[in-house]
Amino acid sequence: MTLLTNDIQDRLAKLLVEEGLVQESKIELAIKEAGLNNQSLMSYMIEHKLLDNEILVHATSHVSGIPYVNLENTTIPQETLDLISVDIAERNMAVPIAEVQGRIAVAMLDATNIQAVDYLSSLIQRPLKVFMASQNSIKHVLDQYKTDLSGVDALAENVDAQKQAEAESKRQVQTIVQDSPISKALNTILEYAVRAKASDIHIEPLEKSLKIRCRIDGVLREIM
Template sequence: MNQPGLTANSSLEGMDLLEILLHQKHLTEEQADQVRRRMRRAQIPPQQAIIELGFATQEIVYRALSQATGIPFVQLDREEIADAAVQKVSAKVALRYQFVPLQLDRGTLKVAFANPPGIRDRENLRLLLGLRLELVIAAPNQVENTLKRLYGLGAEKVIQIRQDRKSLQVEEIEGTFDDREVENIDQDESSDASIIQLVNEIISEAIRMHATDIHIEPFREQVKVRYRIDGMLREIPTPPGMVELHEAIISRIKIMARLNIAEKRLPHDGRIRLSRGGESTDLRVSIIPTRFGETVCLRILTSSAIFIEMTSLGLSKYQLALLAKLVSMPHGIVLVTGPTGSGKTTTLYAALAHVRNNYPERKIITVENPVEYELTGTSQIQMHAEIGL
């Protein structure tokens, strides 16, 4: 169903993108002037300037672009994608031109672009594929997510790295990885593909998907990347070339965690501190040697304050009353057990918050390894076994 103001209208013929959005009341004249200034200063197209300035959503902007160009708009999450179409287009081509193959019908390939190519690029692509092209427009975030789903996490970087294995090997041998105490995974200091960027993408995507763990597991002919989301492990599609980069990925993670990259026979445990979007995130690192190489588990610990009440734990009234009674006692022990992701830490922090809120005269001290979340009003002690603490 079309949104109000987004239906096709013959009166829009001949208008450019800004004129259409002004006509549909999605932009004011003042905002349009800001867009034009941004376009001139940054040398970017209007749709990019509008989205960067936050004046309209991607769907509104790209529906209007569809009306300005006469190219139909589609929502990729509602489109059927044919295997035959995907098989006709390599990851390298799809990622280079940034389009999603949708349908193949008697020599015509239906493809979705966020930003349709010009006549010359369109002709080059037609000759490259040996097929006629039927173009549609989709929002950039949908194109990006669909490409990731079809061709695998980090596919573009894997392709570029494999094309330049020589520079990759030098990077590994010389140890030129960015080796700071706090890794800022928002920053992309090089336009070239690198293992640093690939590992950052694996971690960033896990954080974006609210995963609690990242598992990177080598097998004879593939490397599996799995995220634990809502307590369940979900396999993330990866490109075939990932298996060639497995050792470099593990080496990068070891460097980030200050571990010995030369030791591959023994298990390793370490920790990584990241900065992403201004928020600090810790990763607990566990590396174990297996038959086909080292497998790594990264436990994601967001260091920001946690706000949860015991009433939000999903306990019955009886269980809630029992837990409240136990944690309010002056002495004793409450033992919480359960598998990974079952809510042990959340339960304990909620119980501590209950004590803090209901017994302000008490001083709360915790001994943790590691301190997973900041609990306001609590003295939290980080264990350091190596110095006897």
């Protein structure tokens, strides 16, 4: 699993300075402070808002080789979300998105945080395939947790009067989820992207279909 080694951290710092995105003095201070606080450079920069989140995520993805995925228009199946509780997802800014080649694909704001990756892998008890995602992408998926939880709360208020009907409804929903192609589609898309060594993955829902684009060898290609 590729994570932020000292070499990659140095390349990230160099890239940000060369592109004029952050002053060299600020990068040097950030590296020093991050080390003292046992943080990755990216985590420190996010916390202290030294650079626009989207730019920082793309830059880190570029130098680390961790692929970037855009989830701002993507709906994640409930059975996938259930792999990580909402409080842990919010605390780590990390959300499960699919299963890829026997591993659970997790999108993270800071996929270079090896402690967080190890913790999530231990929690799920499965090996992980990590992806970089922007703050907006992570929040979009976190909002799906909240939508599901609000639905559960509404049902709970009427549980005594509707207990039998609710049980039947739950069985029906479970059957629908298991038969739904959404989870399989996400798995297939991400598996293809991993095999093709795509650096960016963009999933855009249209009225009657999905537009899937992957950046392969520097070229953004439509694959679906």
